[in-house]
Amino acid sequence: MLLTIILLTIIICLLLTYVLILLNRYQYFKQRNIPTPPYRFFFGHLKTLWNAQLKSKQLQEWTKIYGKIYSLFEGSTPVYVVSDVNLLQEIFIKQISNFNARKLTLTPIPPTSPHASLLITGGNTWKRQRQVTNPTFTTTKLKQMSALIKDCVDAFMSKLPRHCDSGEEFNIYALYKRMTMDVIFRCAFAVDTDMQTDTENIYLKRANNYFSPEYNRLPILKLRFLIAEIDSFLCAMLDKINLVKRKLKSLISSIHDDDRSRLYSRIEDVIKMRSDKAKQRVDLLQLLLDAQKIR
Structure with a gap:
């Protein structure tokens, strides 16, 4: 008592x-x-x-x-x-x-994870990733990509007359989103996705689901926002969970082949394809692959 x-x-x-x-x-x-x-x-x-x-x-x-x-x-x-x-x-x-320093984005991937991206990680890891990606956004590199961007913009502009001639309201955000995705895939990964024409494109579907607003409403992410004191503990816990998932990747993929794993799988295919090619173009993906070789 x-x-x-x-x-x-x-x-x-x-x-x-x-x-x-x-x-x-x-x-x-x-x-x-x-x-x-x-x-x-x-x-x-x-x-x-x-x-x-x-x-x-x-x-x-x-x-x-x-x-x-x-x-x-x-x-x-x-x-x-x-x-x-x-x-x-x-x-x-x-x-x-x-x-x-940068405000960290709260995701199921902890910022200390080796798989953390530029948007998630911080400290020296963020600094290194930023140094690797910076050359992609120089004036010279952007000029080299201008033709790719122009093609995507032209495709976008060609879609507008049909909507305007109908006289009906339409959501231009959907068109902008597909154009933006085309630009990202062409300039970053050298992949011609043509999402503006192919609305059933697999990359577009997976990306839409992956970046769904519901993703940011996960209870564990809300808890990390509310109680900053336990963030380190939750990060460590998430890291262990992700480690188990990676070790059981093949089993988990067959049981729960969700949009995130499918999107990652598609991107991995692109990386493998680019790694096997002898002649490479200068873009974001190539800079990352080159940085990995000299790490």
Whole structure:
């Protein structure tokens, strides 16, 4: 009985301490006179963002109300929202040495995983990946890709007259999305997907499902947002799960061949095809393959 009372007392003290810590965090922007929309304790602004049809639209609405520099809370984590071009240039260009860290994207792949991409990882791993990909976006390289981009834009423009002549409303976002995917696959992987004509294209289907908004609503990702203190533990747990999945890849693929594994499989086929070719074109994929050889 005494032990139970002691344990309950400890738990209550810990909860009260955590609540006080959260209350103190929520004073962060108030102490700095930075405007912030109304928020909920523990959730911050996450519930509003999760329920929004488009996160970008919600941020735009807040920008109209609170200006080009305001604040949000992801759970209890303070976040600045900046749309002032001059300040962004100051941060990302002029003072890049002082602001070289990046906000990590929460995904089922931990940032410490060897399979983490540029959008997920951080620190020295992010820096190396960024150095490898930077040459792809030089003026010279982009000019070499301009013909590929122009072909995709021309295909996009050829689709518009049919929609305009009908006089009916249509969702131009779907056309933009297929054009963008064509550009990415042609410039990054040297693969002519022609998604603008082939709406049943396998790459397009898998990518649509992979980047579905529901993907970002996974409970474990929400938990990482809400309780930043357990992020390291969840990352370690996810890393172990992914390790088991990789070891049982063939078995898992046959039992649960989901869109993510199918998309990865398709990309692996492209990488293998490019690796086997003697003559290669200069693009993002080739830079990554070359970097892997000298690693």
